[in-house]
Amino acid sequence: MSEKKRGFFGRLFGGKESGPEEEDARADETLTRPDEELQREDKADTLEPRPNGEADPARVADDVAAAEAVGAEVTEPENRRFDNEPADADAAPAPVLQDSAGAETFEPVAEPEDPAPADLAPASIPSPSLSPSPAAAAAEDPVGEKVSWFQKLKRGLSRSSSALTDGITSIFTKRKLDASMLEELEDILIQADLGVDTAMAITDRLSDGRYNKEISPEEVRAVLSEEVEKVLTPVAEPLNLDRGKKPHVVLMVGVNGTGKTTTIGKLSQKLSAEGKTVMLAAGDTFRAAAVEQLRIWGERTGAEVIARDTGADAAGLAFDAMKEATEKGVDVLLIDTAGRLQNKAELMEELKKVIRVIKKHDPDAPHDVLLTLDATTGQNALNQVEIFGNVAGVTGLVMTKLDGTARGGILVAIAAKYGLPVHFIGVGEGVGDLEPFSAKDFANAIAGLA
Numbered sequence: 458m459s460e461k462k463r464g465f466f467g468r469l470f471g472g473k474e475s476g477p478e479e480e481d482a483r484a485d486e487t488l489t490r491p492d493e494e495l496q497r498e499d500k501a502d503t504l505e506p507r508p509n510g511e512a513d514p515a516r517v518a519d520d521v522a523a524a525e526a527v528g529a530e531v532t533e534p535e536n537r538r539f540d541n542e543p544a545d546a547d548a549a550p551a552p553v554l555q556d557s558a559g560a561e562t563f564e565p566v567a568e569p570e571d572p573a574p575a576d577l578a579p580a581s582i583p584s585p586s587l588s589p590s591p592a593a594a595a596a597e598d599p600v601g602e603k604v605s606w607f608q609k610l611k612r613g614l615s616r617s618s619s620a621l622t623d624g625i626t627s628i629f630t631k632r633k634l635d636a637s638m639l640e641e642l643e644d645i646l647i648q649a650d651l652g653v654d655t656a657m658a659i660t661d662r663l664s665d666g667r668y669n670k671e672i673s674p675e676e677v678r679a680v681l682s683e684e685v686e687k688v689l690t691p692v693a694e695p696l697n698l699d700r701g702k703k704p705h706v707v708l709m710v711g712v713n714g715t716g717k718t719t720t721i722g723k724l725s726q727k728l729s730a731e732g733k734t735v736m737l738a739a740g741d742t743f744r745a746a747a748v749e750q751l752r753i754w755g756e757r758t759g760a761e762v763i764a765r766d767t768g769a770d771a772a773g774l775a776f777d778a779m780k781e782a783t784e785k786g787v788d789v790l791l792i793d794t795a796g797r798l799q800n801k802a803e804l805m806e807e808l809k810k811v812i813r814v815i816k817k818h819d820p821d822a823p824h825d826v827l828l829t830l831d832a833t834t835g836q837n838a839l840n841q842v843e844i845f846g847n848v849a850g851v852t853g854l855v856m857t858k859l860d861g862t863a864r865g866g867i868l869v870a871i872a873a874k875y876g877l878p879v880h881f882i883g884v885g886e887g888v889g890d891l892e893p894f895s896a897k898d899f900a901n902a903i904a905g906l907a
């Protein structure tokens with residue numbers, strides 16, 4: 458090999474061209490300090506959704522400046538909310554929670570109280586916030602066109618894949634491979650959130666014995682797809698609800714607006730279609746609209762919904778739902794929880810309490826703790842996996858909103874770092890827009906392969 462590409466961080470932080478030893482040392486450093494380096498990149502992605510689903514304007518300005526400094530793209534999280542939510546839910550007084558299970562009490566602080574009336578009529582919820590019914594979902598696709606899941610996935614991931622494939626085409630068309638091309642490719646892969654390790658694996662593979670030879674964009678995309686599939690295959694695990702538990706208890710956790718309630722609705726639909734009896738527990742007791750949203754999903758999917766008034770104790774509700782689901786012999790109990798930012802210690806404590814109370818009823822429950830991640834939040838999703846994993850014992854992931862972002866590559870970085878099972882991905886608001894995760898399909902879709 459006659460020339461060597463500079464490492465990504467060497468290019469990012471400038472300085473003279475490194476010799477081979479410095480290059481190796483830097484590469485070692487990269488491999489041993491992924492968190493720190495990622496945090497530098499993270500500047501573009503720390504747009505934490507506020508309880509009303511909007512980023513703090515002051516934070517946005519800082520983050521945009523930081524992002525520009527590292528040449529990263531800034532994408533605001535798209536957490537569409539109900540119109541009737543408070544503009545500044547942070548400022549709302551927190552309700553005092555009482556544990557109906559009797560054993561523990563917990564007083565949350567700064568948890569948003571939803572001022573919306575508890576008796577909110579379903580018709581008053583703006584329709585875009587609710588996923589369409591199965592019939593409406595089918596009608597979303599062009600008339601007469603039967604769209605396969607892979608086509609839907611490809612279409613959903615089109616922003617992520619075109620960010621990659623356009624860049625690949627512009628670099629690799631009719632040029633002989635050299636170090637600068639690999640540097641450019643590495644930058645594109647990292648900006649697409651695939652993670653430093655995967656980006657380096659791809660460029661290393663391409664460089665192997667191919668310098669000074671022409672390499673087509675199609676070949677590069679094939680290598681991209683293969684390397685992504687390698688990382689994702691170990692985590693592509695179906696959610697197994699047939700483990701002899703009755704009810705099989707699934708707890709849904711995650712940051713505000715990441716799609717917990719919608720995912721529960723979509724899952725409920727799938728499970729009902731499989732002939733399973735399902736009960737839904739409206740554990741997001743802070744938002745009347747969330748309870749109502751779940752009630753509508755229950756009606757659509759034939760699942761009983763256990764709900765209480767706004768401000769009620771979520772742990773108490775979970776306990777009651779456990780009891781009722783057991784007495785009624787339902788197959789699956791899906792428990793919703795209020796959205797919470799992972800850095801709010803008190804709210805994370807409340808989540809622990811919900812889990813403790815569930816365990817009083819069945820020490821093995823919850824049998825699955827699913828974390829919903831909004832793909833549009835980019836690198837911040839890594840931090841969410843870390844903290845929710847520690848606090849709530851997350852057993853699997855659901856990545857939503859892959860249709861609204863150019864940063865779907867974050868799933869690859871999460872898989873490489875945490876190795877947690879990815880059960881489902883969401884590419885739209887429709888009931889048919891959530892499917893079990895397939896590593897090969899995702900890899901092909903993101904690389905723009907047919």
Ligand SMILES: Nc1nc2c(ncn2[C@@H]2O[C@H](COP(=O)(O)OP(=O)(O)OP(=O)(O)O)[C@@H](O)[C@H]2O)c(=O)[nH]1
Nearest residue numbers: 586713714715716717718719796858883884885886
């Ligand atoms: N485009 C798109 N939108 C989605 C997807 N999944 C959920 N949404 C939308 O995201 C918004 C928030 O979804 P919810 O299910 O209410 O989120 P949540 O996590 O329950 O929200 P909180 O209860 O406030 O924490 C809704 O408008 C959903 O329709 C997806 O895969 N793609």
